[in-house]
Amino acid sequence: MPVDTIYKTRATASGGGRDGHVRSEDGNLDLNLVVPKEMGGPGGDGANPEKLFAAGYSACFLGAMRAVSSKVGVKVPNDATVTAEIGFGPRSEGGYGITADLTISLPGLDRADAQKLVDTAHQVCPYSNATRNNLDVGLTIV
Template identity: 65%
Template sequence: PEQLFAAGYSACFIGALKVAGQQLKVKVPDDVAVHATVGIGPRSQGGFGITADLAVDLPGVDREQAQQLVDAAHQICPYSNATRGNVDVTLMLA
């Protein structure tokens, strides 16, 4: 199940990056890529939880603009909104 969640989150985050690009007037490259790694394991509070690491590759976009896009996309993406406060999500620029 975590592979399906990772695939869905990646695809959704790419869509959110494109929306963020329109809002920020930054061209998101056609070869944008998001690699999600999702883990399931025990939580320190008991029970089990999910973690998600997203590595975002925005070739040709300067690092500052890329970070702005990632931050904005994280506010837009339905997966990010669904997991906020419940799942540890790490965002990284590749």
């Protein structure tokens, strides 16, 4: 399914991949990468692809809720938050996979309005669309 692209950006990984460096073309993102201890690495200061995915998905989903709020007639509270938890591990089919769970806080909204907002955002969020039918995304409203 084609996408009518309105924005593109680039980032380059160098070094050892998961234990290297990543930098966006404009330099606004410039991070050392480190393999977590849980994955056999040294751990310590640095990012990893799962942290970057969690940051991107949480920001994108919050933006999607704001984008659809007028359509569903539900205002997103100013103190709304989305926390993405991304897991990594081996797949039974071979190789590795990820898990994704979003925890959404919408203070002051009743449950029905919050659910309507989250469900609609999940249909338009680019990260949700990219992961759909590839992994189950948990959506928890707190």
